[in-house]
Structure formats: C-alpha cells, structure tokens
Amino acid sequence: MYELSRIYIGILNEYDLISSKLFRGTRVDFEDCLMLLRARRDKVDLKHLEQHFNELASYDISEDRLGQHIEHFLDLLKQEGLYG
Numbered sequence: 494m495y496e497l498s499r500i501y502i503g504i505l506n507e508y509d510l511i512s513s514k515l516f517r518g519t520r521v522d523f524e525d526c527l528m529l530l531r532a533r534r535d536k537v538d539l540k541h542l543e544q545h546f547n548e549l550a551s552y553d554i555s556e557d558r559l560g561q562h563i564e565h566f567l568d569l570l571k572q573e574g575l576y577g
Contacts, residue, residue: 507537508545518562539576
C-alpha cells in the first residue's frame with residue numbers, strides 16, 4: 494500500500510476544453526465545442542474564450558493557422574445565434 498503526501502489533480506475548465514479541441518480543429522472537434530457551449534453557455538464568456546485561446550496559440554509555431562480555428566468557431570457561433 495502506498496501513502497501519497499503530494500498529489501495534485503487538475504481538472505480542465507470549459508475554456509481549456511474548447512481551446513484544446515479547437516487546436517486540433519477537426520469537424521468533430523468543432524461539433525463538440527458547439528455542443529459544450531450550448532450546454533454551458535451561461536458559464537462561458539466568449540471574449541474570455543477568444544483571449545484564452547489566442548494566448549495559448551501564441552506559444553505555438555502555427556499561431557496563424559490556429560487563429561483561423563477560433564475565427565471559424567466564432568463564425569459557427571454566429572450562425573447558431575450564440576454570438577454577436
């Protein structure tokens with residue numbers, strides 16, 4: 494039997510979940526993000542989401558490509574009437 498004295502358990506929040514899915518950027522990922530946002534719309538600030546995503550993307554060598562992912566997602570939200 495092990496005794497653990499220092500353990501950390503982290504749980505991703507909505508911003509991290511959506512950002513990680515958008516980084517991959519497949520059609521299924523975008524659909525998952527839309528589904529999460531529909532279910533948790535009252536918990537997600539879209540301006541904060543965009544800022545969070547862009548901050549994470551700034552550390553990636555494909556920052557320009559990733560920027561297209563958040564723009565596409567925001568366009569999808571506008572089409573769904575969830576943004577703007």
